[in-house]
Amino acid sequence: MENKMKQIFRPKMYIGEGRRSTDTVVAENVTDTSGTIRRSQSDRTEYGKKLKDKMASQDTPTSSCSALDPQEIRSKMMAKRLKVIQELLQTEKDYLTDLELCIKEVVEPLKDIQAVEVDRLFINIESIKQVSASLLANLEEATAGVDPEIQIIGKTFSHVKAEMEEAYKIYCYHQDDANSLLSTYEKDEEVNQQFINCIMTLKTIYDREGKSNLLNMRSFMIKPVQRVMKYPLLLRELWNCTPDSHPDIRPLEEALNSVNIINSNINEFKRGKDLVMKYKKNEEEGRLRNKINKFSFHSLRKKSDRVTGHIKRITGKEPRIKDEKFDKEEKMFKNIEKAVRQLTKNVSDLLQALEGISTAAQNDQQLQSMLLDPDKCESECPLDTKNGSNPYLHFKNKLEHLVLKPLSTLQSMFVAPQKLIQKRYDKLLDYDSSRERSSDELELARRDYEALNAQLVEGLQVFNPASKKILTNCIYFIVALFQDLMNSTHRKFPSIQHLSAPLSNISEVQNSIMEELNNLLFVKENAPKLIERKLSFDKPKRPAPESPRQSEAQRVKVLSTYPLDKVHQLKRNCNATQERDLSLFEGELVAVIEQQDPLGSTSRWLVDTGSEKGYVYSSFLKPYNPIKEQNGNPQDREVDFDDVSIFVNGSKRNSMKSLNSFSSINDIQDWTETDDNDSSGNTDDQQIFYAVYPFQARCEQELSLLEYQRVRILKFCDASGNREWWLAEANEQKGYVPANYLGKMSYA
């Protein structure tokens, strides 16, 4: 008994990794000869052995009796056939009884005490019972009172094959889980006791009937698995001993086929699950050691093959293996994943933005309170204190709860399938590449690929619609929440008719008030000086004056009326700022009439443009040199104080230079006045430089300089015209100093 128990009980139906020799539960394929049928260990039941013996004893006669009379053979076969049918019926009956008892005495009581998850232990044993019952009914119908010559057994199986596959598939699939669950339960004293009780009850029943082959919970749980594996054997035997002329031969073949297929499907289904488990487990153990262990020659080869396979696929070569269904599901999966990912991120962003808003509603209250005078009540617009924070806070909380949470959970669920999809692709590549190789590898690869593929397709077909619905629900929530938010805030406001009419000229009203305020004495007197300075800076930015440009005739007039030394050219555009100022453009010619203005300031000159007379700041003017004009020297464009060449070239200019320097000396006094216009510029500035570096005079003509010493430049070249040495004056002393040692005094 003990031995048998060990043989019956195996924790796993087959091992998922590596070795396959003892793996398969059922015969590889139908065409295997009977001699090489592989059995799993669990097949070696006492019963199975008995059957084998029975059949074996029948086998040899049939195979060796070529000399016997065909009629005799036939009758012998028919006799055997009857026996097998008898066996089939009997075993099915017993099986059904076992199932019923199990349900009645074990499953139901356990369900009642609720200490055990019966569903996980016994899975869908009720459905199995149904299948068995209907099979038995069919069998009885096919055999009771029917002439053996026309008994059609095969059809009975074909009728139930769909339900059979469904029920057993599920049962076998979960068998491992059930077993491990059972082990954990057995460790629990109380639960174990319950089990023992049930078994005892069953045992007494069985003993009454003389059967003593029940052992423990496990043996019950494994019965369906054993039964479904026996069908092929039984049917095969039946088929073997059915004469060719018997009408049942074809149906039997079909039935045999079907049950074989059922078994292999169950296997594949389980294999798929195991593969999934295997790869999921592997992915989780990311520790370095494991990774190194996996890094073997075999895995290297696999990976390199996969890479080449991948490249082959994507370089346009017609992919050989394709599963349309899978591709469709995968695409949808990807899209949903992307949508969920983006939505989660966007909703988080939205929530962040909301943080800012909930404080904003207090602004209305603040504004209102400003208007309120503690002494007198002045608020005119009745606005009940809008508890603005509430609608927004509510929105935020709900959004988090109803949308963000499910979406995040959903998002985390995408990871595992993604990995499996990747793995499937790898298997696909393996399969592709192994087509060129031996058929063993091919078979292996094909199996792996198809198992994984089937798992994924099935899984995705559930996953995709469900996740899409979740997505849609979340979107719905978002919209609904927005709606609520808008509604609740809308309700709190008075309707638009109740508000006083809008002031269309708000800005005017407010501006006039501001003006009044500004007119208040204290403002006028105390306004920061900044404002004034700002105005002056604005001036250069203003667009060019609208006064017409100087015409040729005017220029000619100027040139002809006045001596050349009085003619000046505008260095830049200038805009009129004070009374009687002129707005002029760069390059225009004017003649200087007076080198001072009515107030005595010598930085403003009275000029004649040929069409009008007015004042211009002298810094805008430079002496007009017709030759330069013709040359179109671009340097002149931006002649400022920095350009000293004008003082250097041409004798004519010298006279003008002296004119300038003369005027500039007068300007010195101006420099100290705090005029409002900074850019009036002083020609004086051109000549005050400071020594960036100290300079030691090497002869009496040179002037020693201290660092940062101020000097005035009298000449911007030396006696021989060398522009690199300037005649400078400091402390009553004159001398030449190197020009590049000097820096311009910036007017700060």
Add this chain to the structure above:
Amino acid sequence: MSWIPFKNNNPKKQIISKTVERDFEREYEKLQKIEDQTKKLHKDMKKSTEADTAMSKAAVKISSDLLSNPLCEQDPQFLKSMTALDTAMRRMDAFNQEKVNQIQKTVIEPLKKFSSVFPSLNMAVKRREQTLQDYKRLQSKVEKYEEKEKTGPTMVKLHQAREELRPVREDFEAKNKQLLEEMPKFYHSRIDYFQPSFEALIRAQVAYFTEMHKIFGELTEQIDQPGLTDEQRERDNEARLSELKALSIVADD
């Protein structure tokens, strides 16, 4: 504030009557409070308009991402609802922008302008304070001389001091009067100034939310059948999540 140093000097003799001082204080305090409120409100309004903009931009991003997802190609119903959602969000954004602009014009800028007056006020008060100090100083000097025995040089000094005192006192009186007159005016002007702003703010918000109410009114129907209540929908979500969890391709052992 101006009493305290004064107390140290000469608590018995008071240059300016307590009532005057108190009035001044009170007015000034009111104005200071308004100044703070204006500044704070200005900052807050700026922040809130930025937050509004951020929120509507985030909402638009949600809808446009969803719309651009290839899911829309496969499922025409989805496409329809996403398009509706996107349109709604964009309209919300547009209205929001308008609201923000409106508020900017009618509330935020006036706030800024109003607060630009305060520096001058503070300066004026400070100057008055300085004058007051001078006044007190000179006054005490005069009194000191007055208490001395009436000798020649003292008399001269006294006379001098009095001469010095007079313009300062007049200056102070002038400043004080001016401020006392003008501060209430300033204070009072805020009502007329801000009333329109307040109304404009309310109006902008009301307009916005009315529009939003309309936009979102029909939107829910277009997204999904509204048959389920929120709780049902929530439970539906949970159910599907657990359904997914049970899948072998997803479940963790």
